[in-house]
Amino acid sequence: xxxxxxxxxxxxxxxxxxxxxxxxxxxxxxxxxxxxxxxxxxxxxxxxxxxxxxxxxxxxxxxxxxxxxxxxxxxxxxxxxxxxxxxxxxxxxxxxxxxxxxxxxxxxxxxxxxxxxxxxxxxxxxxxxxxxxxxxxxxxxxxxxxxxxxxxxxxxxxxxxxxxxxxxxxxxxxxxxxxxxxxxxxxxxxxxxxxxxxxxxxxxxxxxxxxxxxxxxxxxxxxxxxxxxxxxxx
Numbered sequence: 001x002x003x004x005x006x007x008x009x010x011x012x013x014x015x016x017x018x019x020x021x022x023x024x025x026x027x028x029x030x031x032x033x034x035x036x037x038x039x040x041x042x043x044x045x046x047x048x049x050x051x052x053x054x055x056x057x058x059x060x061x062x063x064x065x066x067x068x069x070x071x072x073x074x075x076x077x078x079x080x081x082x083x084x085x086x087x088x089x090x091x092x093x094x095x096x097x098x099x100x101x102x103x104x105x106x107x108x109x110x111x112x113x114x115x116x117x118x119x120x121x122x123x124x125x126x127x128x129x130x131x132x133x134x135x136x137x138x139x140x141x142x143x144x145x146x147x148x149x150x151x152x153x154x155x156x157x158x159x160x161x162x163x164x165x166x167x168x169x170x171x172x173x174x175x176x177x178x179x180x181x182x183x184x185x186x187x188x189x190x191x192x193x194x195x196x197x198x199x200x201x202x203x204x205x206x207x208x209x210x211x212x213x214x215x216x217x218x219x220x221x222x223x224x225x226x227x228x229x230x231x232x233x234x
Contacts, residue, residue, distance in 0.1 A: 007065040008032035011049065013039045013058045014226050016123065016187040020082045021059045021089075023183050023221030028093050036225035053080045061085045066092075083119050086180040100179050107175040114161060114173045114181035122154045123188050129195055148195060155192070155202050158185065162204040171208055178212060186212045190222065 010025065010032055012018040025032050037043045037058050045056045053060045059082065066077035079085045090100035101107035129147035132140055161173050172178045173185070189209050192199055199206045212218055222228050 006031045006033045007063060009062045010034040010224070011037055011052065011058060011060040011062075012225055013037050013044075014228055015039075015058065016127075016191055017057075017082050018059045018225070019187040019190070019222055019228065020184050021061060021085050022224035023187065023218050024086055024089055024099070024180065026217035026221040026224075027099055027183070027215070028089060030089075030093060034225050052078055055080060059085065061088070063088075063092075082184065083115055086115070086184065090180055098177065099183075101175055107179075110174045111179050111181050115184055117157070117161075118181065118184045118188065122151070122158070122185060125150045125154055126188050126192070126195070130191070133195060148197070151192075151195065152197060152201075155189075155197070155199075155205060159202045159204050162208055166204060171211055173208075182208075182212060186218070190228065 008025070008030055010021055012022060012034055013036065022034070037049065039058065043049065044053075044058055049060075050056055052062070057080070060078060060080050062076060062078045064076040066075070077088070079088045090097075094100045101111050125147055129144070129151045132143035132147055136143070158173075162171075165173060165175075168176070170176050173182050186209065189199070189205065190213070199209060
């Protein structure tokens with residue numbers, strides 16, 4: 001007898017962007033299947049995957065539980081880009097707004113602001129810093145310095161966001177509970193140490209990070225599709 005197939009499927013790899021979605025799925029308590037894509041061998045550029053994601057990037061999420069038919073008559077939905085995937089998941093499955101905020105509220109728009117801050121700034125800059133510091137075939141001091149210093153600046157901005165919300169007695173980026181923007185930033189903060197940047201330089205970020213890292217669902221999400229190569233040893 002074959003195993004049951006869940007209606008949600010995540011196409012992913014062990015990167016900060018991949019972990020954003022697996023952590024959210026765990027926190028939402030959703031059942032899902034996952035497919036590991038070997039990005040070192042460019043599996044994400046194969047024709048079958050490009051039909052799902054024309055940009056050839058991970059992660060991608062499909063959900064056959066989406067009840068509205070597409071213009072081509074097909075059921076289900078496929079979503080790419082982590083911000084869009086996370087927004088889709090909370091729109092559909094977080095009806096009590098435990099991991100999000102209701103549309104139209106100030107918190108909703110700050111959630112969008114801090115999510116886009118991660119997607120347009122912190123993630124790309126930290127990714128470039130990691131590339132030039134650890135992955136580039138030759139060491140280019142200008143690239144290393146440029147992106148590492150910008151990463152540090154962006155974590156100072158994150159510290160400022162947390163400081164502003166701490167005046168309301170909260171540990172988190174928005175309102176009184178963690179939301180999708182916290183999860184998105186956390187997945188990158190978890191890899192900050194590979195740049196040899198001490199999170200203790202940012203006291204509120206450090207406290208925020210440790211609070212989220214202690215959640216069992218977060219720890220489980222960091223093992224999907226496999227344990228993070230960025231995980232601290234020991």
